[in-house]
Amino acid sequence: MAEKLTDEEKEYYLLVRKAFAILAPFYDAIIIPLSGIRDRVVDFTNAQKGSKILDVATGTGQQAFAFAKKGYEVIGIDLSEAMLNMAKKKNKYRNARFEVADATNLPFEYIVLISLLCRLLYMICL
Numbered sequence: 324m325a326e327k328l329t330d331e332e333k334e335y336y337l338l339v340r341k342a343f344a345i346l347a348p349f350y351d352a353i354i355i356p357l358s359g360i361r362d363r364v365v366d367f368t369n370a371q372k373g374s375k376i377l378d379v380a381t382g383t384g385q386q387a388f389a390f391a392k393k394g395y396e397v398i399g400i401d402l403s404e405a406m407l408n409m410a411k412k413k414n415k416y417r418n419a420r421f422e423v424a425d426a427t428n429l430p431f432e433y434i435v436l437i438s439l440l441c442r443l444l445y446m447i448c449l
Contacts, residue, residue: 336402336425343382343403350383350406361389370395379426384410384419391416400424 328336346353364386370376374395378387381399383406390397397419401407407421414421424430 339402340404343401344405347383347403347405347409350409351385354385358385361386365389365393365395377429381410381421382406384413384421387419387421388414388416391419394418398422400426400429 343350368376370390372394376387376390376395376397378384378390378397378399381387381401382403384399387397387399387410395418397416399407399410399419399421401410401421401423402425404423407423410421422430
């Protein structure tokens with residue numbers, strides 16, 4: 324998280340965390356219509372074998388799991404600890420992990436490939 328946040332930014336982060344804490348248990352059911360697109364997003368990225376994937380706004384990890392099952396090393400990040408807890412509970416892949424992080428202040432020194440805002444890719448793949 325950025326070191327110095329404005330009051331407006333603090334309010335935004337709090338709202339995001341609260342909203343997704345409420346949605347977390349139901350989120351996968353809400354996004355069922357998008358579930359068939361996950362593998363298409365993986366294919367669309369055309370990532371080379373051995374690529375590391377950063378799934379920003381991973382939520383409950385569904386897109387991260389699609390990358391992990393194809394053998395990529397995946398880190399899923401999200402602002403919502405509640406969403407990440409759901410992802411961690413469902414995670415059956417050794418090559419996928421999840422961390423609380425802010426996309427505006429990434430805690431990584433380098434990124435080989437970013438799966439950034441998969442929602443945009445969904446729109447392209449539709």
